[in-house]
Amino acid sequence: MTGWLAIAGLGPGDPNMVTPEVTAALAEATDVIGYIPYVARIASREGLVLHPSDNRVELDRATHALQLATQGHRVVVVSSGDPGVFAMAAAVFEALEAGPSEWRDLDIRVLPGITAMLAASARAGAPLGHDFCAINLSDNLKPWGVIECRVRLAAQADFAIAFYNPRSKARPDGLVRIFEILNETCRDDRPVLFARAVSTAQETLRIVPLPEASAEMADMRTMIIVGSSLTRVIDRAIGPILYTPRSAS
Numbered sequence: 001m002t003g004w005l006a007i008a009g010l011g012p013g014d015p016n017m018v019t020p021e022v023t024a025a026l027a028e029a030t031d032v033i034g035y036i037p038y039v040a041r042i043a044s045r046e047g048l049v050l051h052p053s054d055n056r057v058e059l060d061r062a063t064h065a066l067q068l069a070t071q072g073h074r075v076v077v078v079s080s081g082d083p084g085v086f087a088m089a090a091a092v093f094e095a096l097e098a099g100p101s102e103w104r105d106l107d108i109r110v111l112p113g114i115t116a117m118l119a120a121s122a123r124a125g126a127p128l129g130h131d132f133c134a135i136n137l138s139d140n141l142k143p144w145g146v147i148e149c150r151v152r153l154a155a156q157a158d159f160a161i162a163f164y165n166p167r168s169k170a171r172p173d174g175l176v177r178i179f180e181i182l183n184e185t186c187r188d189d190r191p192v193l194f195a196r197a198v199s200t201a202q203e204t205l206r207i208v209p210l211p212e213a214s215a216e217m218a219d220m221r222t223m224i225i226v227g228s229s230l231t232r233v234i235d236r237a238i239g240p241i242l243y244t245p246r247s248a249s
């Protein structure tokens with residue numbers, strides 16, 4: 001039997017936000033590989049082997065997936081959100097590039113998903129309506145100095161900024177420093193969105209002016225979107241709308 005490998009995004013949490021393409025790949029799969037909480041979202045069934053693994057073993061996971069697909073298995077590697085955004089697709093291609101040449105003949109597809117910044121943005125309104133960038137605040141794979149530099153330059157360029165992995169137990173003070181840099185660079189009270197566990201039963205949204213934003217408002221399930229200088233709030237009795245107009249002035 002011919003094996004294949006799909007690297008799929010499960011979206012932010014709500015089953016309604018899993019694409020039909022991903023659902024179809026999972027229905028055909030013999031093996032599902034991924035981080036424990038993401039594999040936990042897959043219903044077990046006859047003929048499907050689930051391979052949950054711990055965080056920080058992305059390359060082992062990628063190698064395992066490529067080996068199984070080479071042996072004829074139909075493998076889906078799952079990520080939350082989109083697999084190409086701070087997730088497994090790049091890890092699989094790192095393993096592919098370094099691995100045996102036979103892996104290059106494999107049928108490999110990346111199946112997109114709704115990434116956290118788009119789910120969070122949609123819930124709040126349209127904060128990413130003009131130019132924006134996304135920055136991963138985890139320093140597992142890059143020096144902290146690079147992160148500080150990118151945050152400062154992105155704020156100087158007046159992008160709205162979506163922050164992934166804003167906080168972890170391993171670096172409790174990093175986000176404090178990020179808000180210091182943003183306040184030094186922006187010097188205004190633009191809105192900041194803290195969107196936690198978007199599209200799940202635990203979802204919370206909070207919008208505060210930048211000078212009032214603090215690290216305690218985020219955890220690892222939070223997406224932070226810091227507006228550009230033009231991002232604004234429409235106040236309504238039934239809840240605010242956060243948006244960035246389409247034009248730059």
Ligand code: SAH
Nearest residue numbers: 012081082087115116165197198220222223
């Ligand atoms: N590939 C994923 C991102 C993985 S990094 C994607 O495309 O969304 C993990 C980070 O994503 C978390 O620390 C958090 O910042 C963000 N995130 C993932 N799911 C989220 C959700 N449902 N609500 C808010 N943030 C989320």
